[in-house]
Amino acid sequence: MSDVKISAETRSEFGKGAARRIRREGRVPAVIYGHGGDPVHVTLPGHELMMALKNSNVLITLDIEGREELVIPKAVQREAIRGFLVHTDLLVVKRGEKVTVEIRVLTEGELAPGGGLLEHVLNTLPVEAEATNIPESVTVSVAGLSIGDSVLAKDVPLPAGSTLAVDPEEVVVQVLQPQAEEPAAEGAGATEEEAG
Numbered sequence: 179m180s181d182v183k184i185s186a187e188t189r190s191e192f193g194k195g196a197a198r199r200i201r202r203e204g205r206v207p208a209v210i211y212g213h214g215g216d217p218v219h220v221t222l223p224g225h226e227l228m229m230a231l232k233n234s235n236v237l238i239t240l241d242i243e244g245r246e247e248l249v250i251p252k253a254v255q256r257e258a259i260r261g262f263l264v265h266t267d268l269l270v271v272k273r274g275e276k277v278t279v280e281i282r283v284l285t286e287g288e289l290a291p292g293g294g295l296l297e298h299v300l301n302t303l304p305v306e307a308e309a310t311n312i313p314e315s316v317t318v319s320v321a322g323l324s325i326g327d328s329v330l331a332k333d334v335p336l337p338a339g340s341t342l343a344v345d346p347e348e349v350v351v352q353v354l355q356p357q358a359e360e361p362a363a364e365g366a367g368a369t370e371e372e373a374g
Contacts (some may be wrong), residue, residue: 182226182229182230182233182237182238182239183238183239183240183241184222184223184226184227184230184239184240185223185240185241186208186220186221186222186240186242186243187205187220187221187242187243188219188220188238188243189207189219189220189221190219190241192219192296195248196270197264197265200206200221201224201262201264204223204225205221205222205223205292206221206222206223206224206227206263206264206265206266207219207220207221207265207266208220208221208222208227208266208267209265209266209268210240210242210247210249210266210268210269210270211252211267211268211270212249212269212270212271213270213272216323218242218247220223220240222240222266224262224263224299227266228262228263228344229273231251231254231263231266231316234281234282234314234315235250235251235279235280235281235312235313235314236250236251237249237271237309237310237312238250238251238268239242240268247270248270248271248273248309248310249268249269249270249271250268250271250277250279250309250312251266251268251269251339252267252268252269253266253267254266254267254279255330257332260360261332271309271310273309273310274308274309274310275308275309276306276307276308276309276317277306277307277308277309277312278303278304278305278306278343279304279305279307279312280302280303280304280305281302281303281305281312281313281314281315282301282302282314282316283298283300283301283302283303283315283316283318283350283351284315284316284317284318285318285319285320285351286317286318286319286320286321287319287320287321287322287373288320288321288322289320289321289322289323289324289353290295290322290323290324292324292325294322294323294324294327294353294354294355294356295353295354295355295356296323296349296351296352296353296354297316297351297352297353297354298350299328299348299349299350299351299352300331300344300348300349300350300351301314303334303342303344303350304342304343304344305336305340305341305342305343306340306342306343307337307339307340307341307343308339310356311339312336313336313340316334316335316336316337318333318334318350318351319366320351320353323353324353325353325354325355326353326355327352327353328349328350328351328352328353329349329350329351329352330346330347330348330349330350331344331345331346331347331348331349331350332346332347333350334350356358
């Protein structure tokens with residue numbers, strides 16, 4: 179897990195016009211929530227924030243005009259076409275505190291011979307972990323799985339200090355029977371005859 183330090187500035191201007199001005203200056207509007215306090219509106223340097231968000235569940239130490247706050251990203255809005263950051267919601271966390279986050283599910287190993295298709299039912303797995311020790315991903319072994327086999331959430335090896343935050347019986351990955359392809363020529367021919 180990454181730990182990044184970013185300087186933030188509080189903001190008092192709101193609305194679309196103010197947000198556009200902030201983004202033109204290379205900054206991103208953000209709101210900090212958590213621990214029963216009032217939301218704090220800030221701006222963050224766009225490039226630094228974008229680089230930090232490349233790591234899933236990054237822990238960010240914000241320097242808000244001399245006061246430090248430990249946060250994790252809760253919601254990130256990006257512009258649909260070009261993908262630049264539009265707005266970010268950040269959640270205040272404390273060292274030692276448990277938080278629920280989604281971590282990526284990776285797979286390793288070869289399926290058993292027989293041509294099954296591996297389906298990722300869950301691309302991310304909800305877990306509860308200590309805020310300063312959030313794992314980036316979990317790895318599921320699919321070695322030797324055959325058609326009809328699946329791996330449940332309770333079977334996923336979790337990093338130390340992490341616990342499941344989802345139904346243990348939830349399917350994470352499963353091996354499916356490949357679908358038989360419909361003969362395209364016969365279906366197309368019948369349609370043409372009916373039309374004729």
